[in-house]
Every structure is written in structure tokens, then in C-alpha cells.
């Protein structure tokens with residue numbers, strides 16, 4: 001059943017790794033992309049907002065190719081699509097823009113044909129495209145996720161974010177692609193570093209699941225990726241080492257960076273001090289950054305009511321930015 005009137009979906013951004021959980025932990029954030037998809041006579045794109053500048057507006061666009069993979073899997077043919085997209089998620093900053101695009105395209109395309117594919121299948125397809133399940137899992141399921149991936153199937157356990165958990169991100173002006181940040185990683189690590197990360201990541205997942213905010217700073221330590229990526233984000237090590245003295249529960253490189261992320265207890269009253277500290281350290285390295293206060297997003301990709309009267313942009317402006 002193809003829904004000729006089209007579908008509209010909202011997808012949250014995500015932060016991957018949370019420090020020690022490299023390629024396995026992720027959290028959805030209250031920052032969003034919106035995709036609208038309709039069958040059309042000729043393929044056409046409407047990309048709204050600065051965050052989508054420069055992306056292709058033809059059939060090479062990720063949203064189109066991912067949508068076609070859903071139709072192929074379901075045995076349906078919709079070769080021409082009208083695709084609209086609007087996004088508050090900055091590209092190549094470590095906030096999961098590619099994952100949200102993949103998840104949004106999978107979710108919208110599946111909804112357009114009556115949702116024949118289960119969420120677990122969309123997760124496998126998304127992970128195969130992104131190569132790791134942490135961002136796509138969070139964007140698809142919302143909340144905090146811990147995921148395993150065997151190269152074919154992903155399994156997700158979703159953790160409800162603790163009450164009072166807030167997220168401060170400092171987003172540098174410069175871009176850093178995930179592929180470049182992965183090239184900085186070693187091919188092999190020592191047993192000691194592997195044990196270090198397993199122990200910290202397990203502790204972090206358990207602390208988040210149990211609402212033990214007091215254990216986050218001890219758990220949020222990493223030896224697998226952040227030290228190797230430090231030279232790509234000057235000031236990062238100082239922030240990781242000192243931010244807890246300025247009110248953070250814990251800090252991490254968000255995904256592959258360059259965004260830096262601090263988990264904060266909303267009741268701490270130290271938000272301004274922490275924000276000033278992050279910006280001061282980055283500025284001392286000549287990095288201009290902007291900060292955003294976010295919350296964990298408890299829902300994943302979801303379908304929105306399609307209002308025939310308003311365009312996607314009108315919808316987003318009215319609902320979110322007004």
C-alpha cells in the first residue's frame with residue numbers, strides 16, 4: 001500500500017560513544033531533522049536551512065538511495081520521489097547527521113509503503129550503511145542505547161535516560177568527517193586498554209540505567225579513541241580532564257568529534273560556569289565554537305501528522321522555531 005499523500009518524519013540527532021563505549025553506546029538528543037517523502041512524477045529535492053548546504057539534489061542524495069534500498073527490500077517500485085528535508089543537526093560535527101539522514105530515510109520510505117519492514121530490520125540496514133550501531137540505534141529507538149553488531153545483525157538494549165540529565169555541547173566551527181577521525185585510530189590496542197574500556201563502558205551503562213549520576217565521572221573514561229583523536233580537536237584533553245571541576249558529571253568527544261559533550265545534572269546550578277570554561281579552553285586554541293543545551297531525547301524516529309496545508313518548512317518553523 002503506497003501512501004500517495006506522502007509521509008513526514010522527525011528524527012533526533014545522537015551522540016555516540018559517550019567516552020568509553022566506542023561504537024556501542026549512543027544517546028538521542030533533543031536536536032532534530034525532518035524529512036517529507038512523496039511519490040512524484042520526477043524526482044525533486046527541497047533542502048531547507050544552512051545545515052544542508054552543498055548536499056546533492058539529485059538521485060545521488062543519501063536520502064534517495066537509502067529510500068530505494070527499502071523499496072527494493074520490500075519489492076515495491078517508486079522510482080521518482082519528492083523529498084523535502086530540514087535539519088537543525090550540523091553536518092560532520094559528531095552529532096550523527098549521517099545517521100539521522102539514514103534513519104530518517106529508512107523510516108520515511110518504510111512508512112510510505114505501509115511499514116512492511118520491522119524496526120529491527122531497519123536497524124540492521126542502518127547499521128550496515130553507517131558501519132557502527134551507536135548513532136543509528138539512538139536515532140531509531142531514542143533514549144540511551146547499548147548495541148552489539150556482528151556485521152549482519154544488531155541487537156539493541158534501550159536505557160531510559162536518568163531524570164535531571166542534561167547535555168551541554170560545544171560545537172566547533174570546523175568540520176571533521178567521521179572517516180578522517182577513524183583514520184587516526186590504531187589497528188590494534190593493548191589488552192590493558194581493552195580491559196580499561198570494557199570496565200568503564202560497562203560501569204557507565206549500568207550507572208546510566210540505575211540513575212547513578214555520582215558514578216558518571218569515574219566511568220566516563222576512555223583509552224580506545226579519544227587520546228588518538230586529541231590532536232584533531234585542540235583543547236579537548238584539557239576539557240576532558242578538567243570539566244568536572246567546573247560542574248560536569250563527565251565529558252567526552254561527541255562521536256568522532258569535533259563537538260565536545262558534557263553530561264550535567266540539571267540541578268547542579270553550575271551550567272554557566274561550565275559553558276564559560278568550555279568556550280574559554282577552545283578559544284585559547286583559536287577555536288570558535290557555539291554551545292547548545294540539550295536534553296536526552298526519549299523518542300526515536302517518528303511519523304508526524306501530514307498537514308496538507310503547510311510545507312515541511314512551515315511545519316518546522318511553526319512547531320519548533322516559533
Ligand SMILES: Nc1ncnc2c1ncn2[C@@H]1O[C@H](COP(=O)(O)OP(=O)(O)O)[C@@H](O)[C@H]1O
Nearest residue numbers: 062091092093094095096097098099101177178
Ligand atoms: N540529509 C543528508 N542528506 C545527504 N547526505 C547527508 C545528510 N546528512 C548527512 N549527510 C552525509 O553525511 C556526512 C556527514 O557524516 P559524518 O562525517 O559521519 O558526520 P556526522 O557526525 O555529522 O554524522 C555529510 O558530509 C554528508 O555526506
Ligand SMILES: N[C@@H](CCOP(=O)(O)O)C(=O)O
Nearest residue numbers: 016023094095096178255256
Ligand atoms: N563510533 C563512531 C561514532 C561516529 O559518530 P559521528 O556522529 O561522528 O558520525 C566513531 O567514534 O567513529
